[in-house]
Amino acid sequence: MTKEQVLAEAQKQIDSFKAQLAELKLKEKVNELSVDAKKAYDEQKKELEALIDEAEKKFKTLGAKASDSWQETKEFVELTQKALKHSFHYFMSHYKKK
16 A cells, blocks of 8 residues: 555544544434433543544644655554554444444
């Protein structure tokens, strides 16, 4: 894969995560939570959104860098994607309607 393809795939994944967080089904499920559970949800969602935003900024920065260390960059992007994907799916497993 080229640098552009890897970074485009990373951005596609981030966009997908953002869209899923905004789903109405998820919001409906959250409305059914107790006050304490809603507070925990809000805190976890903020943390996840911060991770997504940070990853997106890093991917954009990496895209602007020279390709001297492309292999290192590619490995970083892939590792970050895996970690972000795991965090996202773990969060969604608690709040997404079945």
